Each structure stands twice: as structure tokens, then as C-alpha cells.
Amino acid sequence: MFLLSAIALQLVNPFIMRRFINQALEGKAVSDLYVWAVLFMVVSLATQGLLIAVQYFGESVGWGATNRLRITLLRHFFSLDLAQRKKYSTGELIERIDGDLNALQNFFSQFVIKLVGNALLMIGILVALFMIDWRIGSGLTIFTIGALFMIDRIRASAIPYANQARQINGQFYGFITERLQGADEIRSNGASRYTLKQFIQWIAKYYPALKRAEIRNYSMWMTSIAVFTIGNIFSLSIGAYLYKSGAISLGSVFLIVQFTELMMVPIEQIRREMEDLQKADASILRIQELLAHKSSQPSVSTKPFPEGPCDIVFKNVSLYYNEQTPALRDVSFAVKRNTTLAIIGQSGSGKTTLTNVLLRFYLPTAGSICINETNIESFALQDMREKIGIVTQDVHLFAGTLRENLTFYNSSITDEDLIETMTALRVLPWFHGLTNGLDTTIEGLGRNVSAGEAQLIAMIRVFLKRPEIIVLDEATARMDPETEHIVKQAIQALVSERTCLIIAHRLETIQHADAILILESGKVVEYGAFQALAADCSSMLTDLLQKGGVSLENV
Numbered sequence: 001m002f003l004l005s006a007i008a009l010q011l012v013n014p015f016i017m018r019r020f021i022n023q024a025l026e027g028k029a030v031s032d033l034y035v036w037a038v039l040f041m042v043v044s045l046a047t048q049g050l051l052i053a054v055q056y057f058g059e060s061v062g063w064g065a066t067n068r069l070r071i072t073l074l075r076h077f078f079s080l081d082l083a084q085r086k087k088y089s090t091g092e093l094i095e096r097i098d099g100d101l102n103a104l105q106n107f108f109s110q111f112v113i114k115l116v117g118n119a120l121l122m123i124g125i126l127v128a129l130f131m132i133d134w135r136i137g138s139g140l141t142i143f144t145i146g147a148l149f150m151i152d153r154i155r156a157s158a159i160p161y162a163n164q165a166r167q168i169n170g171q172f173y174g175f176i177t178e179r180l181q182g183a184d185e186i187r188s189n190g191a192s193r194y195t196l197k198q199f200i201q202w203i204a205k206y207y208p209a210l211k212r213a214e215i216r217n218y219s220m221w222m223t224s225i226a227v228f229t230i231g232n233i234f235s236l237s238i239g240a241y242l243y244k245s246g247a248i249s250l251g252s253v254f255l256i257v258q259f260t261e262l263m264m265v266p267i268e269q270i271r272r273e274m275e276d277l278q279k280a281d282a283s284i285l286r287i288q289e290l291l292a293h294k295s296s297q298p299s300v301s302t303k304p305f306p307e308g309p310c311d312i313v314f315k316n317v318s319l320y321y322n323e324q325t326p327a328l329r330d331v332s333f334a335v336k337r338n339t340t341l342a343i344i345g346q347s348g349s350g351k352t353t354l355t356n357v358l359l360r361f362y363l364p365t366a367g368s369i370c371i372n373e374t375n376i377e378s379f380a381l382q383d384m385r386e387k388i389g390i391v392t393q394d395v396h397l398f399a400g401t402l403r404e405n406l407t408f409y410n411s412s413i414t415d416e417d418l419i420e421t422m423t424a425l426r427v428l429p430w431f432h433g434l435t436n437g438l439d440t441t442i443e444g445l446g447r448n449v450s451a452g453e454a455q456l457i458a459m460i461r462v463f464l465k466r467p468e469i470i471v472l473d474e475a476t477a478r479m480d481p482e483t484e485h486i487v488k489q490a491i492q493a494l495v496s497e498r499t500c501l502i503i504a505h506r507l508e509t510i511q512h513a514d515a516i517l518i519l520e521s522g523k524v525v526e527y528g529a530f531q532a533l534a535a536d537c538s539s540m541l542t543d544l545l546q547k548g549g550v551s552l553e554n555v
């Protein structure tokens, strides 16, 4: 409605101007001319008002549609397996979830309105020109078709360059995000110069691609200007000719020029819409690609996770991340309810992989994992992850207060719950040392928090869920003696009366474990009760305990 009214008013205004010019030339009274001038201004203002309304509704439709898609995409992304999620860098994901959707939003909000609106405006102008004089009408019709054809040809030649620039843009941002996230490691390992060199190489690749795309864009713009200038020359010449021959009035010449000018708007807008259509097309393809990844988790997983103590049994479990080497080979062991299994092994031996398969971040390539005699693949995933608490070394903290980082914005968890949990975990001495208590500010990515403190926060988070099983990867980072003592106490509280798997990095943790499992290149090389292995002088564990202070990574 608004759109049709705006188009009609845009067509009406040049006629008002023609009347004004003709009456002025006829020497009509100034008061008459005022009426037409005021009418002209009112129509102009009304047109702008209507165009703003059209834009507003278009944007609302666009935002509504793309926001729903943004939510769907993010939800879908969270539902994917770890392996699928790892395929994308943070930068690439931002580009997909936000950048591509911005392109789509533009398309949704503007495309139909602008394309239909401008096509109607174009037809209206041509009809009006035919009404003035058939020669003008047919001349400008041919011109318009030619102009659209030419602009489209140039646009088509610019497409590959635009796509290439966009692709490099995504990769470039992926590179920057990754390097910024790892800035501390880069600096501490003296890799700043190398990273800077890589950055320069990226710029050297990005700049020419962007330049090529921009030159094509610019040539498209230049062509439009040239076409419009030719159009103006054409309409002025033909208008002058018809005026001289007495076929039309001077007002009509003005009308023709006005309409030719007005005609440039739909030609230009249609060109832009075609460009948006092409961008939207590429964005839809990329979004489809993301949505096409499906979680490999079985869809029949609906069994509720068992309440109460849990027994875990791994039976001949193997896992291949890729076809070449298995990360786990034929791993079998059992963890009895309310006992702790310490997992030891060199870096890369498969310790994290073992915990990943227990949490179903990856499904085993062969073998089975059962909890209370039920294959874990039968459990409802959400329920299962609620009941298995995991504390990794890579604790993710968000910018906010300590309270927000502990509760994850769950307002049903009260401060009393938090204090009670911290008391049970015996971490109150650490908590009392914080000047602002639960309101203590945590900086993004936990920049102002030590590794030990981050693990404490992760343990409190996990303990709040009162899980049946705990998976813990002990922190390897050096801690001050006081924090270390608190962390040790917290671990003991966390594991007591629960089934636990601990990737152990301290001898003390091993000594508290009920059973020990030593991994080497994905294979179990020693497994048994702590007491029995410690009493066996030929066991690897005895050797390890005898070496005392030896780092467990070097077992």
C-alpha cells in the first residue's frame, strides 16, 4: 500500500512541475503558481514519508526473518559434535552466523519491495512518457532495456572477484581471531615476529583480492554514470527537437528530463538488488553447508540417565580421529561406583580422548561404553551431560561477575546455594580472600584469574550440578602453595562418594586413587587397583612412585 502510494506520488510530481512551468510561461498570477509550488512540496514530503515507512517495514521483516535464522544456526551449531564444530575457526563462524546473515537480511528486507517497487516505477515512467509522446516513450524503452542489459553484463563479470574477496576476508578474520586468542602463547614463545610475517602475507593476499573486486565495483558504478549521462543527452536532444517542432510545450520538455532522471533510480536500484541477490545466493549456500552437518549422535537416545551411584565399563573401545592412526586402541577397563580411576600417560597418549568418548563428544569407532550396564548411546544426551561433570584445564570464563560465571545466569541458584557448595568443596578460604565476594569482576576469557583459580571456579560450577560422575583433568600450571592446597582439598571433596576419572598430573592424586590406568599411544599398558600395583615391584606404577618427584607426563 505504502509502496504503491509512494510510486504514484513520484509519478505525479513531474506533472505538477510541468503545470507550474507552463503556467509561469503563460504569465499566470503568482498566487496560482504558489498553489502548484506548495502542492509540489507537499507531494515531495509525502513521497519521502512513504518511502521511510516502506523502508521501516522492510527492515522489520528482514530483521525478524534473519534473527530467527541466526537463532536456528547458533542452536544447530551447539548441537553438532565436537569434530564438526572444530572444522570452523571462530572468525569463519562469525562470518557465517553474522556476516552471511547480514547479507541475507538486506535481501529479505529490501529485495521484494525494491524489485517490485522499482519495476512498477519503471513501467509507470514509460507509460507516462508514452502519454507525452510515443517517440519519447519508445526511445526511452529501448534505452532502458539496453542499459539494464549492459549493467547486468558488467555485474556478471564482477561476481567471481567479489566472491574471492569475501572468501579471503573470512579466512583473514579466522587468522586474526586465532592469533589474538593465542596472543600470550605467541609472545611467551617468541613467535611474534613469525606471526607478524604471516599477518603481512595475509594482507599481501587480501589487498589485491579486495582491489580487484573494488575495481570491478567501481567500473560498474562508472558504467551506470555513463549510461545515465547518455540517457540525459538522449532525452534532452529529443525533447529539444520536439519542442522546436512545436509538438510539445517547454513544461513537457522538463517533464521528459525529470522522468529520465527518475528512471535512473529504478535502473540503479535494480542493479543493486541483483547484486544483493547474488550475495544472498552465496550466503544461502554457506548457511546450507553449515546446516547440512548433522550430529552423529543416535537419534534414539532417550533413556534417562541413572540416578545414584554409577559403574562405568569400557569394552574394547577404539577411536580414530582420522584413518591413519587410532587415538584409542582396544581400551578396556571398569570404574566401580564411588571409586576414582587415575589416568596417566605421556602427552598425546589419548587421555583426553578417553574422557571425550565418555562424554560422547566423539562416538567410539569400535567397542562400547556402559554405565550401569546400559550403553551410553541410549541415554538422552542432555540428561547424560547434566549428570557427568567435567573440569578441564581449559576453563572458559566469561566477562561478568564471579556469581554469573558460577551460575551461568541461572537465577534459580541463590547466593546461599553458592556459599553452601563452596563450603562443601572447602574453598571458602579462597572465596573470603576476594574483596568483592560474588560480585568480583571476572575479565573476558578470565584474564585476571590464575589457572588454579579458574579450576576452582570450574569445580564449583560442576559441584553445583551434583553430578553422579566426575571427569577431571588436573591443572598442570604452577600454582602458589596456598591455591594449590585449596585445589587439592577441593578435588578430594569433589571426588568423594562419586565415580571419578582423573587425568592425574600429581603423585599425590595418584596415591589417593583406587585404580590406575596407564596409557601409551592409545593403548592400555597398565591397569589395576592402586594397592596391588603399588605392591608389585615390577609394575610401572611402583617405578613411578620410586622416582618420586618425576613428572607424570614422563611415565
Ligand SMILES: Nc1ncnc2c1ncn2[C@@H]1O[C@H](COP(=O)(O)OP(=O)(O)OP(=O)(O)O)[C@@H](O)[C@H]1O
Residues within 6 Å of the ligand: 083, 086, 321, 322, 327, 345, 346, 347, 348, 349, 350, 351, 352, 353, 354
Ligand atoms: N580433534 C582431533 N583430531 C585429530 N586428532 C586428534 C584430535 N584430538 C586429539 N588428536 C590426536 O589424538 C592423540 C591423543 O590426543 P589426546 O588429546 O587424547 O592426548 P592426551 O594424552 O590427552 O595429551 P595431553 O596430555 O597433551 O593433553 C594425539 O595424537 C592427538 O594429536
